[in-house]
Amino acid sequence: MTGAIIAGIGATEFSKDSGRSTMQLAAEASRAAILDAGLTPHAIDGLVTFTVDGNDELELMRNLGIDEITWWSRTPGGGVGACATVQQAVAAVTSGAANAVLVYRAFNERSHFRFGQPHARATGPAPLDWYFNFGIDTPAKMYALWFRRYMHTYGATNEDFGRYTVSARRYAATNPRAWFYERPITLDDHQASRWIVEPVLRLYDCCQESDGGVALVVTREERAADLEQPVAIVAAADAHHRLASITANYYHEDLATYPEAAACARQLFESSGLTPSEIDVAQIYENFSPLVFLVLEAFGFCGPGEAVPFVADGNLDIDGALPTNTHGGLLGEAYIHGINSIQEGVRQVRGTAVNQVAGVEHCLVSSLNSGLVLGPT
Amino acid sequence: MTRAAAPDDAFFWAAAAEDRLVIQRCADCGTLRHPPAPMCGHCGSLAWDAAAASGRGRIYSWMYSLHPNRPDDDPRVVILVQLAEGVRVVSNLVDAPPGGEYDDLEVVVEFRDDRGTRTPFFRVVP
Numbered sequence: 001m002t003g004a005i006i007a008g009i010g011a012t013e014f015s016k017d018s019g020r021s022t023m024q025l026a027a028e029a030s031r032a033a034i035l036d037a038g039l040t041p042h043a044i045d046g047l048v049t050f051t052v053d054g055n056d057e058l059e060l061m062r063n064l065g066i067d068e069i070t071w072w073s074r075t076p077g078g079g080v081g082a083c084a085t086v087q088q089a090v091a092a093v094t095s096g097a098a099n100a101v102l103v104y105r106a107f108n109e110r111s112h113f114r115f116g117q118p119h120a121r122a123t124g125p126a127p128l129d130w131y132f133n134f135g136i137d138t139p140a141k142m143y144a145l146w147f148r149r150y151m152h153t154y155g156a157t158n159e160d161f162g163r164y165t166v167s168a169r170r171y172a173a174t175n176p177r178a179w180f181y182e183r184p185i186t187l188d189d190h191q192a193s194r195w196i197v198e199p200v201l202r203l204y205d206c207c208q209e210s211d212g213g214v215a216l217v218v219t220r221e222e223r224a225a226d227l228e229q230p231v232a233i234v235a236a237a238d239a240h241h242r243l244a245s246i247t248a249n250y251y252h253e254d255l256a257t258y259p260e261a262a263a264c265a266r267q268l269f270e271s272s273g274l275t276p277s278e279i280d281v282a283q284i285y286e287n288f289s290p291l292v293f294l295v296l297e298a299f300g301f302c303g304p305g306e307a308v309p310f311v312a313d314g315n316l317d318i319d320g321a322l323p324t325n326t327h328g329g330l331l332g333e334a335y336i337h338g339i340n341s342i343q344e345g346v347r348q349v350r351g352t353a354v355n356q357v358a359g360v361e362h363c364l365v366s367s368l369n370s371g372l373v374l375g376p377t
Numbered sequence: 378m379t380r381a382a383a384p385d386d387a388f389f390w391a392a393a394a395e396d397r398l399v400i401q402r403c404a405d406c407g408t409l410r411h412p413p414a415p416m417c418g419h420c421g422s423l424a425w426d427a428a429a430a431s432g433r434g435r436i437y438s439w440m441y442s443l444h445p446n447r448p449d450d451d452p453r454v455v456i457l458v459q460l461a462e463g464v465r466v467v468s469n470l471v472d473a474p475p476g477g478e479y480d481d482l483e484v485v486v487e488f489r490d491d492r493g494t495r496t497p498f499f500r501v502v503p
Contacts, residue, residue, distance in 0.1 A: 118444060130412045133491070134467050135442030135453040145457055145467070149438040152480040198441045198452075199477055242418055250457055251465055255438060 001221065002271075004090040005230040005377060007100070008037025008217040009343045014179055014334030017111040018211035026055040026106035027063040029213035034064070037217040038228050039100060044217070046071040046098030048085045050105055050337060052078055060104070071098040075370075079285055082338030082367035087236035089218035099219060105339045106213030114209050115139055115335075131247050139287060140206055142247035144197035146255055147290040151200065153256035154305035158202060160312070161289040162190035165204045165331055167316045168286070172328025175354045179208055180332045205289040207330035214339040216346070224377045231349045234274075234362065234373040237267035256305075260369040261298035272373050274362060276300045281348050281357040282324045283341035285367040286331060292324070295366050318355055326355040338367040345374045386413040388427050394495045396488040399427035400464055411464040432486035434460040434499070439470065439479045458484060458499055471498045 010032025012018070012025050034041055041064045047057050051074045061069065073088045075081030082105075089101035109115055118137040136142055150156060169185045172178035185204065193203040224230040239260045243251045252259055269275060276299055286292050293307035301322055302310040316324040327333040327344040334340055345365040347353040365372040392399040400409050403417035404424035416423055437459040441452040454470035456479065470479060471487055484499040491498075 131467055133496075134469050135455050136467065137442070141440065141442055141455065144440040145438050145455060148440055148480075149457075152438070195441075195443075198443070200440055250438075250467065255457075 002090045002233045002236055003094045003221050004218055004233045005221050005224050005227070006086070006216050006233060006342075006346050006374070007219050007223070007227050007230055008033045008035070008039065009215070009346050010034070010036050011177075011214045011336075011340065011343060012106070012212045014177060014210050014212040014336065014340070015110075016179070016209070016211060018108055022106050022108055022112075022213070023055050023059060023063065025108070025211070025213035026060055026104050026215070029106060029215040030060065030064055030102055030104050033102065033104075033215035033217050036229075037219075039217065041065040042067055043100050044102045045069045046089065046092050046101035048073045048075070048088050048092075048101060048103045050074060050078060050081055050085070051076045053105055053107070055104070055106055066102075069098070071101070077369070079287060079338045080368040081238075081370060082285060083236065083342065083365055083370035083372045084238040084367075085339070086216065086218060086233065086342060086372055087238050087370060090233055090236050093218055093220050101218045102215060103218060103339070104213065104215040105337050107337070108211045109335065110209040110211050112211075116206065116209055128246060131245075136247060140197045140201050143288050143291070144200040145250065146248045147200050147288070147294075149255035150290060150294060154308065156290075156293065156308050158199065158205070159187065159191060160308045161205055161293070162187050162202070163311050164286070164289045164292050164316070165190050167311070168289075168325050168329040168332040171318075171326050171355050172332025175328050175333060177354075178328040178333040179210065180328060200290070201288055204331070207287045207335040210334040210336060212334055212336050212340075214336045214343055216339070216342060221377065229350050230377045231346045232375050232377045234375045235268045235272040236370075236372050237264045237271070238370040239263035239267065240369055258294040258298040261295050261366065261371075264366070264369055264371045265299040268364070268371050268373055274373065279322065279362050279364045279373070280360045281326060282322055282364040282366065283326070283345050283348075284324055284329075284364075285338045285341060286325065286329050287335070289331065291368075296322075299364070299366070318357065323355075323357045326353055326357065341365055341367065342372065345372065349374050349376060385415050389413055390494065392427060393488065393497055396495065398430040398432050398486045398497050400430050400460070400462055401425050402428040409462055409464050411466055428462070430486075431461045433502075434458040434484055436470070436479050436482045436484055437465060441477075454479065456484070456499060466497070469498050471500050474501060
């Protein structure tokens with residue numbers, strides 16, 4: 001146990017055109033999370049979001065009526081840091097730097113700034129020049145160059161990846177919050193969708209671009225008795241290696257692996273004493289479908305190169321060995337930079353998910369390099 | 378090629394202007410590194426020189442780069458080349474043979490002008 005809990009969760013609707021400012025989305029989701037925790041804005045004294053979030057902390061405090069905070073932080077790397085936001089909040093509340101931390105992420109990522117479009121790199125870290133100038137100008141392309149090596153090493157095909165998408169869309173089809181609610185697809189539909197990055201990613205391998213906001217409240221475990229629906233943060237981890245690059249993994253010795261996710265898994269399992277077989281349900285960040293395969297192998301849910309049959313055999317289904325992305329994932333529910341998958345993890349532990357797994361003791365939430373294990377208090 | 382002014386990699390592009398492919402090498406421990414960086418992550422040395430690369434390597438990974446939702450120029454084949462010396466570089470495959478399946482193909486450097494900058498690209502070794 002980390003000594004910290006998630007006390008409350010909140011979100012806006014997930015759409016393609018919210019019709020309101022990102023600050024309003026952040027404020028709506030945050031207020032919902034604070035009230036869900038049974039707290040008032042005055043109780044919040046810490047804030048965490050992503051470095052790329054466009055909402056100013058002081059402006060959010062003014063909206064919410066948070067009077068004074070003692071600590072704030074941001075995590076780099078976009079979705080790489082989705083679970084790291086919670087790890088930071090855990091560090092703050094267990095060290096005494098803060099008592100109750102609001103974690104938030106809100107954007108109009110479809111109606112305003114689309115991540116999936118090529119953007120001229122006017123500013124930003126100089127290392128990007130080594131990639132943008134050769135045509136790696138979208139996240140799909142950044143990751144495809146990594147995933148292709150996995151395909152080549154193990155003979156995985158785009159159709160293999162499509163079986164994950166079909167699973168995610170099946171879960172989304174029964175989730176009223178999901179953009180693809182009541183819209184499942186078949187493997188044929190997947191194979192008929194257009195190439196985004198041939199020969200790796202089709203349209204249905206790519207996460208959505210979404211408008212919306214999600215927030216969480218993290219506090220100390222000792223306060224759990226006074227809260228209505230606390231969820232324990234059993235373990236929290238984050239891992240970064242120097243052979244990585246700013247775009248994706250190009251320089252590790254073997255690109256058919258995901259060393260940072262393996263390091264995150266090692267931290268989570270060592271600190272909790274758990275093993276992969278004790279994880280009842282998983283929420284795995286998938287900006288693109290192949291990532292699920294690499295993460296399944298990195299966490300030891302199956303051996304190297306075995307994720308293709310692991311997925312094809314139905315292990316990710318609601319009655320499978322590892323029900324995965326039960327909200328529909330970032331492909332099926334929405335892309336709120338991975339924070340919505342933490343929220344689904346909280347629901348699975350509370351027993352309030354729409355696609356509920358029975359008797360959840362341990363839910364894994366993986367977001368690229370960072371991860372959490374959640375469980376009952 | 379459009380680049381921000383970056384003193385750490387000026388040597389690479391100065392060599393490229395003369396059609397030479399070079400790799401940064403630690404002057405103390407000999408470790409090669411790419412992309413260029415001011416300090417050796419292996420021994421901490423700030424001393425380095427530029428080693429001449431053979432220009433040969435093989436395609437470690439690849440993909441087609443197209444605009445996601447509008448007609449584009451001819452697709453660029455983006456490649457991650459494992460140079461014979463051991464480091465990897467991102468580049469494009471020029472005069473790519475049709476049909477894809479570029480994994481593990483042997484390639485050799487070929488310098489071309491790209492938007493005013495002499496740039497190392499690669500072609501398949503016949």
